[in-house]
Each structure stands twice: as C-alpha cells, then as structure tokens.
Amino acid sequence: MAHIAQGNEPLLLSEKEPSFGRDQKPGEEKVIPVKANSLKDHPKIPMRRYKLEVGNSNNIKPGNILGAIANEADMDSEYIGSIQIFDNFSTVDLPDEMPDEVLKVLQKTVVNGKRLNIVELTEKNNKATIGGKSGKRNFGRGKFSKGGRNDRRGGRDSHGGDRRGGDRNRKPKFSRSKPKK
Numbered sequence: 001m002a003h004i005a006q007g008n009e010p011l012l013l014s015e016k017e018p019s020f021g022r023d024q025k026p027g028e029e030k031v032i033p034v035k036a037n038s039l040k041d042h043p044k045i046p047m048r049r050y051k052l053e054v055g056n057s058n059n060i061k062p063g064n065i066l067g068a069i070a071n072e073a074d075m076d077s078e079y080i081g082s083i084q085i086f087d088n089f090s091t092v093d094l095p096d097e098m099p100d101e102v103l104k105v106l107q108k109t110v111v112n113g114k115r116l117n118i119v120e121l122t123e124k125n126n127k128a129t130i131g132g133k134s135g136k137r138n139f140g141r142g143k144f145s146k147g148g149r150n151d152r153r154g155g156r157d158s159h160g161g162d163r164r165g166g167d168r169n170r171k172p173k174f175s176r177s178k179p180k181k
Contacts, residue, residue, distance in 0.1 A: 032126040036093035037082045046096035047081055051125055053117040055088045064111050065092055072109045073102045086128040091121055 036047035081093030
C-alpha cells in the first residue's frame with residue numbers, strides 16, 4: 001500500500017540542500033542592515049542593533065538570547081526587539097538609552113558556554129557568511145511574557161493587578177543602572 005502511495009519517492013525524508021535567499025549561495029557574504037527595527041508596542045523608543053558572538057554554531061536559539069538579556073539586564077522582554085541568528089554570530093535590537101553598566105554586564109554574560117561579547121553593529125562588523133548547513137534564521141520578537149512558558153497568571157501580576165496596563169509609551173527599566181544625581 002505504501003509503495004503504491006509513494007511510488008518511487010522515498011518513504012523517509014531525504015537530506016535536502018539548505019535553502020538560502022534568492023541570490024545567496026553557501027559561503028557568500030551577506031550584509032546585515034545596521035539600522036535597528038522599532039518596537040511594535042513602543043515605536044517611539046529609539047533602538048540600536050547589537051552584535052553577539054554566539055550563533056547557530058553554538059546551538060543558540062532566540063529564547064536563549066532573550067532569556068539571557070532579560071535576566072542579566074533585568075529588562076522586560078517587551079523592550080527586546082528583533083533577534084537574528086547567523087552561523088557565527090547573532091544580532092539583537094535593544095533600546096538606544098541602555099546604560100553602559102548594563103552593556104558591560106551583557107558583554108560578560110555566558111550563553112551555552114560562550115560569552116555574548118555584545119558590541120554595537122556597525123558598517124565594519126555587519127557581514128555574515130552564509131554557511132553550508134544552517135544559513136540565516138530570522139526571528140521577530142514574537143509575544144514573550146516576562147514569566148515565560150510556564151507563566152499561568154493570565155496577564156496578572158503577583159498582586160492580582162493587570163501587568164499589561166499603564167502607559168504604553170513608558171521608558172524601559174534598567175535596574176542595574178546607577179541612580180542619576
């Protein structure tokens with residue numbers, strides 16, 4: 001029966017060549033745009049694109065990057081923008097007003113055994129080589145909650161109030177920053 005349905009096609013999936021962009025081939029360089037995307041829920045907050053020294057070769061997933069930044073910088077995930085993962089590095093869009101102290105903490109942060117070594121993405125460091133196996137993976141920010149996958153509070157904070165409310169144009173909170181004098 002399976003032979004009739006499948007014909008000469010193999011029953012199990014065969015390994016296919018990776019798919020790249022229309023004009024991209026394995027080993028070619030791709031220029032990554034330096035300009036960060038604005039946040040969907042906070043379009044007035046200026047953003048900056050950063051380069052992280054972790055990528056597909058380190059088995060990095062968007063959740064790894066999101067979790068590391070949210071936890072180490074004590075930043076709500078709603079202020080973490082677009083994440084793109086390439087073979088040897090990743091990019092993430094973060095608020096432009098992020099204090100230097102927070103950036104220093106993120107530079108030392110380790111994910112999957114590798115330091116992030118976060119730096120601003122510039123015209124000098126914005127080229128990615130498209131590898132033979134993985135290629136580029138583009139992940140938008142998506143809808144992440146601060147509590148993560150197991151957060152069952154239904155949009156309510158620990159005091160029973162609605163954590164989504166308030167001023168939608170409020171600035172991001174960075175608790176590791178020094179108080180202004």
